[in-house]
Amino acid sequence: MRYVIEIKNLSKEYQLGIIGRDTFYRDFQSLIAKIFKKDDPNSPLSGTIPNDNSNKFLALNKINLDVNQGDIIGIIGKNGAGKSTLLKVLSRITSPTEGSIKITGKIASLLEVGTGFHGELTGRENIYLNGAINGMSVSSVEKQLDNIVKFSGILMQHIDTPVKRYSSGMIVKLGFSIAAFLDYDILICDEVLAVGDQEFQNKAINKVKEINSNSNRTVLFVSHNMDSILKICTKVVIINNGMIAHQGSTKEMVERYTNSRSYFKNYYENRWSNNSPQTDSIKLISISSKNNIGEKLKDFDITDEILIDIEFQILKNDKNFCTNLHFYRNNNFFFQTFDESIHVEWENQKSKNIGRYKQTCKIPPYTFDVGHIDINILIFNPPGDIDSSNQIMEPKGSTGALSLEIIESKKINHTRGTYPFAWAKDSLTRPICKWITKLEDEK
Amino acid sequence: MMTKKKLQVETIIITSKANSFLNVNEILKYRDLIFLLVSRDFKVFYKQTILGPFWYILQPLLNSAVFTVIFGKIASMPTDEIPPFIFYMSGTILWSYFSSSMMSISQVFTTNKDLFSKVYFPRLAVPIANVIINYLQFFIQFVILILFIIYFYFNGSSFSLDIKLLLIPLLLLQLSLISIGFGCLFASITYKYKDLALLLGFGMQLWMFVSPVIYPMSMISDKYIYFYILNPVSSIIENFRYVLFSNSDFNLGLTLLSLFFSIIIFIFGLYIFNKVEKKFMDTI
Numbered sequence: 001m002r003y004v005i006e007i008k009n010l011s012k013e014y015q016l017g018i019i020g021r022d023t024f025y026r027d028f029q030s031l032i033a034k035i036f037k038k039d040d041p042n043s044p045l046s047g048t049i050p051n052d053n054s055n056k057f058l059a060l061n062k063i064n065l066d067v068n069q070g071d072i073i074g075i076i077g078k079n080g081a082g083k084s085t086l087l088k089v090l091s092r093i094t095s096p097t098e099g100s101i102k103i104t105g106k107i108a109s110l111l112e113v114g115t116g117f118h119g120e121l122t123g124r125e126n127i128y129l130n131g132a133i134n135g136m137s138v139s140s141v142e143k144q145l146d147n148i149v150k151f152s153g154i155l156m157q158h159i160d161t162p163v164k165r166y167s168s169g170m171i172v173k174l175g176f177s178i179a180a181f182l183d184y185d186i187l188i189c190d191e192v193l194a195v196g197d198q199e200f201q202n203k204a205i206n207k208v209k210e211i212n213s214n215s216n217r218t219v220l221f222v223s224h225n226m227d228s229i230l231k232i233c234t235k236v237v238i239i240n241n242g243m244i245a246h247q248g249s250t251k252e253m254v255e256r257y258t259n260s261r262s263y264f265k266n267y268y269e270n271r272w273s274n275n276s277p278q279t280d281s282i283k284l285i286s287i288s289s290k291n292n293i294g295e296k297l298k299d300f301d302i303t304d305e306i307l308i309d310i311e312f313q314i315l316k317n318d319k320n321f322c323t324n325l326h327f328y329r330n331n332n333f334f335f336q337t338f339d340e341s342i343h344v345e346w347e348n349q350k351s352k353n354i355g356r357y358k359q360t361c362k363i364p365p366y367t368f369d370v371g372h373i374d375i376n377i378l379i380f381n382p383p384g385d386i387d388s389s390n391q392i393m394e395p396k397g398s399t400g401a402l403s404l405e406i407i408e409s410k411k412i413n414h415t416r417g418t419y420p421f422a423w424a425k426d427s428l429t430r431p432i433c434k435w436i437t438k439l440e441d442e443k
Numbered sequence: 444m445m446t447k448k449k450l451q452v453e454t455i456i457i458t459s460k461a462n463s464f465l466n467v468n469e470i471l472k473y474r475d476l477i478f479l480l481v482s483r484d485f486k487v488f489y490k491q492t493i494l495g496p497f498w499y500i501l502q503p504l505l506n507s508a509v510f511t512v513i514f515g516k517i518a519s520m521p522t523d524e525i526p527p528f529i530f531y532m533s534g535t536i537l538w539s540y541f542s543s544s545m546m547s548i549s550q551v552f553t554t555n556k557d558l559f560s561k562v563y564f565p566r567l568a569v570p571i572a573n574v575i576i577n578y579l580q581f582f583i584q585f586v587i588l589i590l591f592i593i594y595f596y597f598n599g600s601s602f603s604l605d606i607k608l609l610l611i612p613l614l615l616l617q618l619s620l621i622s623i624g625f626g627c628l629f630a631s632i633t634y635k636y637k638d639l640a641l642l643l644g645f646g647m648q649l650w651m652f653v654s655p656v657i658y659p660m661s662m663i664s665d666k667y668i669y670f671y672i673l674n675p676v677s678s679i680i681e682n683f684r685y686v687l688f689s690n691s692d693f694n695l696g697l698t699l700l701s702l703f704f705s706i707i708i709f710i711f712g713l714y715i716f717n718k719v720e721k722k723f724m725d726t727i
Contacts (some may be wrong), residue, residue, distance in 0.1 A: 014725060027636070088724075092457060092563040094720040101457040115561040120487045129483055132476035133562055162490075 002104070004186055004218050005067035010099035012060040012085055012242075043118040059085040062099070069105075069185075070216040072208070074223065074233035074250060076257050082242040083122030083222045087111060087190050090220070105218075106184030108134050112191050119164030123154060123174060126163055130178045144181040151179035151207070153200070155300050173200055180207050186218045187211075193221070193228050205231055226254050232338050248340070265345070268298040270402050279390035281319050285311040287377055287394075287402050292362075299405045302430065303412060306363040306404065310377065317353045320385060324378040325361060328400075329371060335428045338363070369430040370415060374400035465713055469565050476564060480572035487581065499583045503539065507532040514657050517574045523659040523690040526595050529588070530684075534656035537583040537683050541618050541676060542647045544577040548626025549643055552634035552723055559724065566720045567713070570626060574619045581615065592687070614686070618679050620705045624712030631719040635726060655680050661691055675701040675708070 060082050067073055075083050088094050090101060091109030116133045117126050120197040127148055141148075149159055152173045154166075163171060179187070193204045209232050211217055223229050229236060229250065236253035238246045246253060269288035277284045289391035290296045292305040300306050310323060327336040338361060341349055380391035394401045489495045507528055514520045515527035522530040548570040552559065555569055589604075596602050610709075633640045648711045655663075663671060671677045678694070678701035685693055 089457065092455075094460050094724045095561060096457065098459060101455075103455040103457070104453070106453050107455065109562060111561045116558050118483055118487060120490045125483070125486070129476075129479045132473070132479045133558070133564055135473065135564065136475075138475045138479070299597060 001383075002069055003066045004069045004104050005065070005220075006102040007063055007065040007090075008100050008102075010060055010063040010086075010089065010101060011097050012082075012089055013097040014057045016057050039102070042199055058242050060089070063242075063244055065237065065244060067218060067220070067248075069218055070212065071235055072212050072219040072221060072233045074229040074236040075239060075256070076223065076226075076229060076236060076253070077239035080435050081239045083239050084111075084190055084243045085242075085295060086239070087188050087220070087222060092186050103186065106135070106181065106183070106189065107186045108182045108184035109188040110176075110179040110192050111188070111190045113172045113179075113195050117163055117171060117175065120162055120164055123149075123159040123166070126174070127178055130175070131182065134179070134182050134184075136182055136301050139185055141184055148174075148177045148181050151180060151203070169196055172196055176200075176204055180204070180211070184217065186220070188220045190222045191224065193223065193225075201228075208232055226258055268296045268402075277392045278315075279392060281314065281316040281381065281390070282379060283313040283315060283322060283393065284377070284379065284392055284394060285313060287311075287375075287437045289402060289404055298403065300405055300406055301409050301411060302368075303365050303409045305365055306367070308361040308363065308375070308402070310359045310361070311356070312353055312359070312379065314352050319353075320349050320351045320382050321360075322349075322380055322382060323359060324380075326376040326378060327368075328374040328376065329428060330359075336368075341382075346384075349382065366430050366432050368404075368406045369427045370406045373404045373406065375402040375404065377401050454656075465717075466565065470567060470571070473564055473568050477568050477572045477713075478577065479581070480569065481575045484572070484576045486693060496583065498693060499580050500587055501642050503532055503535045503584050503587070506535045506539075510535070510657055521662055523661060523684075523688070525688050525690055526600050527686070529591055531657060532588050532591065532657075533684055533687060534680060536581060536588060537618070537680055538651055538654070538656045539584075540581040540615070541622055542651070543580070544574050544619065544622040544627045545629070545647060546643070547573040548575075548622060549629035551626070551630045551641075552719075553637070556634075556724075565698070567627075567716070570623050570630075570716075573626075574623060578615065580719050585611075588685055602687075603689060604687070607689075610686050614679050614683055617702060617705050618676070620709040621675055621679075624705070624708035624710070627712035628708075629717035631715045631723075634719070634723050650674075652674070658691070659684070672700055673698060673704070675704040677701070 009187075063086065075086065077083050083093075087109065088111070089096050090103075091111065092108065093109075093111075116130055119130065121129065124145070127145060128138055128141050132138065149156060152170070154170055154174060158166070158170075166174070176192060176195055178190075179189070187208075193201060193208065195201070196204070205228055208219055208221075212219055212232075217231075221229075221233065233245065233250045235400075236250045236257075237244055238253055238257055246256065268290070269286060271286040271288075272284060286309070288296055288309045289298065289300075290307045290309065291300065292307060308325060314321075323340040325338045326334060327338075328334050340359075340361070377394050378391060478487075492498065494501065511527045515522065515531070547554075549564070551569050556692070559566065591602070592602055627644055629639070633643070636715035651657075653670070654674060660671065660677065660681045678697045681694070681697060683690070684690055
């Protein structure tokens with residue numbers, strides 16, 4: 001095994017704001033002003049643009065990655081995480097700002113299906129042209145022509161018709177087929193396996209697997225479709241904010257990525273240092289989870305009691321506060337709230353004075369069913385308080401100040417834990433209910 | 444599917460620095476692409492036109508006819524005793540070769556940005572293909588010119604076509620160096636400043652008037668001759684006529700200077716083009 005791609009300290013910087021101005025005249029004006037050391041007539045009102053990093057954006061930030069020959073690497077991450085930028089740098093469309101990449105072998109990139117197709121040319125002419133754009137010689141396209149046409153599912157009598165008469169499905173199928181039969185060692189593709197109908201998609205995925213296993217070629221593959229990632233990838237890289245957040249086995253990475261929106265935080269503890277959420281009267285310090293013997297954890301056995309610790313600082317004397325925990329599942333589905341004072345009358349609540357407090361919410365065993373849970377925290381003053389319009393809601397507009405994983409018990413053999421098949425439907429909660437069955441009639 | 448074991452393994456190293464500005468090996472590897480780009484442009488140009496390839500013939504014929512009437516008959520400008528129609532036609536076809544390759548190369552980034560943003564190949568393949576497709580156009584027009592020369596020959600004009608004709612490809616090559624050089628330079632500026640493309644169209648027209656297209660160099664007084672020395676195209680047009688008509692003496696000094704300028708322009712244009720092609724996707 002040897003590395004076919006070695007990425008070292010790769011960074012790509014983009015400039016934010018207006019790039020390149022709009023006319024040559026203005027750039028020229030600025031240049032003249034600079035030469036004569038006058039104020040730039042086209043600079044923003046505040047004066048010259050500060051030469052710091054505030055208008056720079058790192059799309060890729062010190063990426064290091066080695067790829068073995070024969071790997072199928074899946075690259076996943078949120079929109080804007082830097083996946084496509086990485087592929088663009090790898091396929092030499094744009095150059096990096098820093099760092100280097102060493103690629104051993106012939107590389108073909110398929111960032112879009114059907115790039116370079118010309119509507120006026122026939123299918124056959126486009127096959128040759130597209131092959132040549134990707135660095136294939138006419139003679140090697142000729143050898144593969146029948147295979148390409150056959151794979152694309154386009155009838156031979158249509159191949160000499162201009163592609164402007166083709167349906168859009170035919171065009172993408174043809175585009176993918178050309179790429180599939182290109183002569184390369186490394187293939188880079190961006191979300192292109194999701195073209196065509198379901199049948200063609202399966203065919204495409206199998207084809208990628210086949211070229212990988214038959215000739216030990218390497219594939220780098222960006223997708224948001226976890227099914228196809230799971231089907232073909234041997235290894236997965238998660239990219240977040242232009243950095244490689246994690247890499248590892250496909251199944252583990254996909255689970256991490258899909259389960260947790262707050263994955264990139266510390267699981268069992270969220271501690272605010274500088275920018276802690278606060279109002280005039282209270283400041284949130286941390287939220288964490290532990291079990292009943294005090295171990296800070298993220299994964300809880302369903303038979304465990306879950307303890308959520310909330311630390312806060314009260315900034316005014318004689319104040320009443322209510323803490324709420326909101327529970328979400330399946331990316332943003334709100335299903336449960338636990339309210340500190342829901343069982344207490346407002347006037348019977350005890351007020352608190354200035355100081356640092358730690359509050360613990362004990363969640364009994366069997367409250368939640370297995371699976372991933374995101375927790376948000378809400379702290380507010382009861383109605384009537386002058387500060388009651390202020391409240392802490394963390395995080396705002398998304399979920400996951402803290403995340404938990406409830407797992408099937410390893411201590412007790414429940415029916416569910418030993419059930420040999422997949423559970424048909426996941427439920428949100430799993431309280432122990434009393435089931436009473438009586439025999440009423442023996443007939 | 445079996446793949447042959449490759450003896451040679453390509454290694455690519457990508458860094459922030461630009462590559463050496465003329466990678467001949469890489470361009471040779473993509474020669475099939477150049478050929479297919481030429482054939483694409485050729486085919487697409489004629490699909491859905493009425494006159495097809497006749498456009499290539501019609502344009503210089505009309506131009507030469509108009510010039511003959513305006514500059515030859517009305518303004519009575521000298522043509523070195525060459526029949527005016529032939530004189531203007533020779534200038535026009537060479538100029539239109541130069542001007543149309545310049546124009547298409549100078550827009551190479553704007554017209555191909557969708558392609559350039561999705562797939563890598565040596566970007567210089569497109570300007571080269573542009574030059575070649577214009578060779579084809581020139582060749583067709585040149586054949587017509589020769590036919591006219593033969594026609595005028597049988598009508599009493601004297602011509603002596605000889606071995607010098609073999610120099611024409613060299614003249615064309617020199618003209619291509621200039622058009623690639625200037626075209627790439629303009630392409631590297633116009634992708635950012637779109638309005639310069641308008642300036643270029645207008646500038647090419649002005650340039651034609653300061654080049655000996657519609658008048659012979661012999662008409663220029665010595666006072667302005669230095670200006671013509673700076674214009675590398677003038678020597679090419681003059682030599683083209685010398686090859687065809689032997690109308691004047693061959694000016695070796697002017698030719699060498701023009702050759703020198705052409706090479707400088709070519710190298711400078713490629714240098715800028717190469718710097719820009721790496722980063723133009725981020726700014727277009």
